[in-house]
Amino acid sequence: MAYISVPSIWRELPEKYRLAVFKCKSCGALNFPRRRICVGCRKPSEFEEQKASGRGKVYSYTVVAAGATASEHAEEGRVGGPFPVAIVELEEGIRVMGQVTDCDPSAVKIGMNVESVFRKIYEQDGIIRYGYKFRPVEMTSGRQ
Amino acid sequence: MKRVAIVGAGCTKFGERLDAGLSELFTEAYIEALHGVDKGIDPSEIQEAFIGSMGSGGGQIANTAPLMIDYAGIPGIPATKVENACASGGYAIRSAILSILTGQCKVALVGGVEKMRDIPGERGRAWLGVGGDTEWERWHGLTFPAVFALMATRHMHEYGTTREQLAKVAVKNHKNGSKNPKAHFQNEIKLENALKAPMVAYPLSLMDCCPTSDGASAAILCEESLARRYTDTPVYIAGFGAATDRLASFSRESLTKGIATVNASSQAYKMAGIGPDDIDLAEVHDCFTIAEIVHTEDLGFCKKGEGGKFVEEGQTEIAGKVAVNPSGGLKAKGHPIGATGVGQVYEIFKQLRNEADKPSRQVPDAQIGLAHIMGGFIAAGTVHILAR
Amino acid sequence: MGVGILGYGVYIPKYRIKAEEYTRAWGYFAAPGVSEKSVPRHDEDAVTMAVEASRNAMKRAGIEPAQLNAVYMGSSSSPYGEKLVSSTIATAIGVPKDVCVSDFGASAKAGTAALLSCIDLVGSARGKYGLAVGSDCPVGRPGDDIEHALGAGAAAYIIGSESLVANFEGAHSFGAENWGGRIRRDGIRFVEDPGIARLREIEYEQSLASAAGGLMRKINLKPENFSHAVLQQPDARFPLRAARVLGLTEGQISTGLVAPGLGDTGTSSPLIGLAAVLDKARPRERLLVVSYGSGAGSDALAFGIEQGIEDSRTKAPLVDDYLMDKQYVDYLTYLRWRRVLTRDREAS
Numbered sequence: 001m002a003y004i005s006v007p008s009i010w011r012e013l014p015e016k017y018r019l020a021v022f023k024c025k026s027c028g029a030l031n032f033p034r035r036r037i038c039v040g041c042r043k044p045s046e047f048e049e050q051k052a053s054g055r056g057k058v059y060s061y062t063v064v065a066a067g068a069t070a071s072e073h074a075e076e077g078r079v080g081g082p083f084p085v086a087i088v089e090l091e092e093g094i095r096v097m098g099q100v101t102d103c104d105p106s107a108v109k110i111g112m113n114v115e116s117v118f119r120k121i122y123e124q125d126g127i128i129r130y131g132y133k134f135r136p137v138e139m140t141s142g143r144q
Numbered sequence: 145m146k147r148v149a150i151v152g153a154g155c156t157k158f159g160e161r162l163d164a165g166l167s168e169l170f171t172e173a174y175i176e177a178l179h180g181v182d183k184g185i186d187p188s189e190i191q192e193a194f195i196g197s198m199g200s201g202g203g204q205i206a207n208t209a210p211l212m213i214d215y216a217g218i219p220g221i222p223a224t225k226v227e228n229a230c231a232s233g234g235y236a237i238r239s240a241i242l243s244i245l246t247g248q249c250k251v252a253l254v255g256g257v258e259k260m261r262d263i264p265g266e267r268g269r270a271w272l273g274v275g276g277d278t279e280w281e282r283w284h285g286l287t288f289p290a291v292f293a294l295m296a297t298r299h300m301h302e303y304g305t306t307r308e309q310l311a312k313v314a315v316k317n318h319k320n321g322s323k324n325p326k327a328h329f330q331n332e333i334k335l336e337n338a339l340k341a342p343m344v345a346y347p348l349s350l351m352d353c354c355p356t357s358d359g360a361s362a363a364i365l366c367e368e369s370l371a372r373r374y375t376d377t378p379v380y381i382a383g384f385g386a387a388t389d390r391l392a393s394f395s396r397e398s399l400t401k402g403i404a405t406v407n408a409s410s411q412a413y414k415m416a417g418i419g420p421d422d423i424d425l426a427e428v429h430d431c432f433t434i435a436e437i438v439h440t441e442d443l444g445f446c447k448k449g450e451g452g453k454f455v456e457e458g459q460t461e462i463a464g465k466v467a468v469n470p471s472g473g474l475k476a477k478g479h480p481i482g483a484t485g486v487g488q489v490y491e492i493f494k495q496l497r498n499e500a501d502k503p504s505r506q507v508p509d510a511q512i513g514l515a516h517i518m519g520g521f522i523a524a525g526t527v528h529i530l531a532r
Numbered sequence: 533m534g535v536g537i538l539g540y541g542v543y544i545p546k547y548r549i550k551a552e553e554y555t556r557a558w559g560y561f562a563a564p565g566v567s568e569k570s571v572p573r574h575d576e577d578a579v580t581m582a583v584e585a586s587r588n589a590m591k592r593a594g595i596e597p598a599q600l601n602a603v604y605m606g607s608s609s610s611p612y613g614e615k616l617v618s619s620t621i622a623t624a625i626g627v628p629k630d631v632c633v634s635d636f637g638a639s640a641k642a643g644t645a646a647l648l649s650c651i652d653l654v655g656s657a658r659g660k661y662g663l664a665v666g667s668d669c670p671v672g673r674p675g676d677d678i679e680h681a682l683g684a685g686a687a688a689y690i691i692g693s694e695s696l697v698a699n700f701e702g703a704h705s706f707g708a709e710n711w712g713g714r715i716r717r718d719g720i721r722f723v724e725d726p727g728i729a730r731l732r733e734i735e736y737e738q739s740l741a742s743a744a745g746g747l748m749r750k751i752n753l754k755p756e757n758f759s760h761a762v763l764q765q766p767d768a769r770f771p772l773r774a775a776r777v778l779g780l781t782e783g784q785i786s787t788g789l790v791a792p793g794l795g796d797t798g799t800s801s802p803l804i805g806l807a808a809v810l811d812k813a814r815p816r817e818r819l820l821v822v823s824y825g826s827g828a829g830s831d832a833l834a835f836g837i838e839q840g841i842e843d844s845r846t847k848a849p850l851v852d853d854y855l856m857d858k859q860y861v862d863y864l865t866y867l868r869w870r871r872v873l874t875r876d877r878e879a880s
Contacts, residue, residue, distance in 0.1 A: 004279055012279065017624045033280060039395070051626065060301075060399055062293030063346035064285055071267070073285035079868055080574040082343070085284050087294055087394045095394040099284050101575055102546050105346070110301045118583040118624050119575040121283065128611055130579065130620060131283070 004072075006127060016131040019054055019116050021094055022047035030094040053091050054116030055137070061086035063105040072124050084108045088134055102135040113137040145415075148241045149371035149378040150530070151364050152181035153490040158359035158478030159328040160261045166204055167215035169360035170195075170257040173483075174216045177253075177362040182375040185364065187216075191249035193223040194239045196232030196256035197482030200271045200356075201263045212257060222249075229275035229519030230431060232256060233361065233485015234526030237515075238386050244367050251370065255362035256487070258480035268356060275520035277392035289353050289432065290345035291393050291521045296434040297347060298399040302449065305437065307347055309452030311338040313433040314351050314475055316461060321472025323505040328357045328478030352433040357478030361486035363493065379496050382512070383418070383529040385411025391523045400449075402522035405442035409516065412527040413444075418512065420444030425467040425495055425507045426514040427488035429525070430474045439516060440468060443527075467507040470495060485526070488515040492530045535655040536699040536835065538595070538692035539844065541588025542807045543581045543667075544685045544794065544854035547571040553863040554680055563681035565768020569795025571861055572669045572684040574869040578607040579617045581686035581800075582667035583624045588848040589663065590625060592697075593690035597626040600690075601659025604634050604649050606642030606666045606799045608825075613718065621665065632659070636799075639825025640714070640764060642666065643687070643799035648831055650691040651700050662691045668798025670714070670723050674872055678714065678725040681767045683795025687803035697841040698810065698819070701834040704747035710735045713766075713826025733773070739830035740764070740774045740822050747820070747832040755779035758834075759817035762788030762805035764824040766796045778822075787812055788821075793855055799823075806835075808851040813837045 014020035029040025066077030154176025321327035387407035430436035437451035460468035492513035518525035643666020650662030667686035672679025712735030788805035
């Protein structure tokens, strides 16, 4: 049964908490998540952590019905209802995936501007799994 | 070049088979394959076995292959469980072909088996997402419908594909499945009902998604020189190919093209010395309706972006330009993960020998067939071209 | 050496529930002066709000996460009874591992407790920069009057010694045994009101008066010397009464009065009010901030506004930006999101 272990989250905190992207010191390609072999030059490499701005555009999206979600997300689905998940193309040029929150699911569109936020993803075994999500950038207010 | 022949094939009814466990299902398919060899074959002639199975439900995770051949009455031979998510069966066939072509064995058994319906719904869903990138896709709450939905949204955006076109894939496959006694679903569906089905992951509804099924399949392969010993109408594997793609959906160059399909099929076409226009029928991996549309483009049956129109115009019906999923496909025939690949080959084997279960499902003048199967989000798969 | 605020930031969830929703459900709304309050979405909690506020504060402070020596979080509604969440905040903003992380809790004054600790850290030169956050979203039992006012929000402060936007000028505290205000036993989810309204008023007013009065005597100032005063806001009426007791006018507390649109935001209440004042105050004005936590205790702090305040405002959203960016939810959604309408057999 698929299970995301606590140690695996612990190893992946920069990506999951800070949306950190990793720049290959040899070829400059951005990797998300960090790997040992760069996706760009396909060679074992060293990487440096870069803070992504968190801003990007929706490249594609879906709206997951509460009953169709992975089982560990069932509780969040029951409480929060159907939720959008998008592939977001960050300003830095790399694509990542994330839920879209603070947004009417029917309002998500390809090309929509989003920014990253820190939210609760789900809870399992008494441990809250936090991570980044995206929300639409409000053009009207001063939110940056 | 030497070729591999298929001389017998068997397949259980796919569906909710609470009457049978893993080994019973496998044996059922195996017996049909065995008895289906026209001139007869002795089980002791089978020298190696390759069995596709994902181990869904956790009932039997390891050592599935020796267990199945034990119950099939042929213990002792080398046996390998092959797993590449939904493409397990396709890769099992590939492994058998390679074993025969390298001279390791002369006669091989390929098969697949899966039990998905023994466990309750929420637990079943826990198993379904396991073929995606667990830490980076499932983390966000996705299972497979959602990943393919990302492809559908993008395909609709880039090419104007509509939900109606997606639904027409389901309608066609149910129509074919209603003529297939082995199919999970025996009912036809109406387009307007398909469009009203509840959303699973927008834009894919329940009617866009294949079911979870129990089932098993089996086929007996041998080297070309032995084929006529077993039957006067063998079916040959004229070409084969295999490929992979980076796993996570956000790692893909394109969300609307399955490069694993493009690469695997181009290898198979080249080996067989033919092109897409020569294919009379194809069993294609329609885990979701959008997948069938994208695969018909990537297999070269129509241009990129025109897959929606292609099905809408009836080009993929039984009597169409290329019959796609005459068995009913994953959508109606069912998708017992490990068994699907060899199940596709069973269908094509029957069709090419003019033995489809009912006359109305028989593809007219079927000479060359193509079996296409992909694991997960088109991450690993095979294409096998079969010909008389 | 000066000590004070280098950067500040708030976070208020987007959602609001109106008093009318309560009136429709219960026939009345028991939070005087509050017309609507903030509601955390189901995927928000004291930790997520603290991270957002901290990120905003860092934008104004202009320092790197690696420069922080402490991350202190004050909340009465941390999702963990035992597990540091200040470490979650530190990791989420990229602070490397040699940092002091501490969680302050157990009352609505935990925000100023975190703030004072940062001030002590920098003032004693134990560290150069500290982050103090007050983030809270207390939960009550539906139907209990005390639940009506409970809102959600966070405010974060980066404390340093140079380039300050507000200089710390002194503090004084009050602490004495009482049970007038909110009480919640360990292991119980819902805050409760012991029920003696007059005792609650006495506890509140006595705490604020003692802390504020003591501070003014200590630094030799009178109420009229403060341009702005921010008082703990369990609703919008408590601070008005306390202002009279403290010798402050309604005009002095109005800029920092955020309860009418947010409700009782717990540990973040005086800190969001302080941010609202910092959004508008002018250099050389003086501010008074007084917190209160039941049980009982109160911290009073004085700040003097510096020149740099105006430039720092544009670097992150203002309190008004968050107040104006809102979407209403109905009572059922509110109950579901707060997880009090639940399938769980043990909801308490």
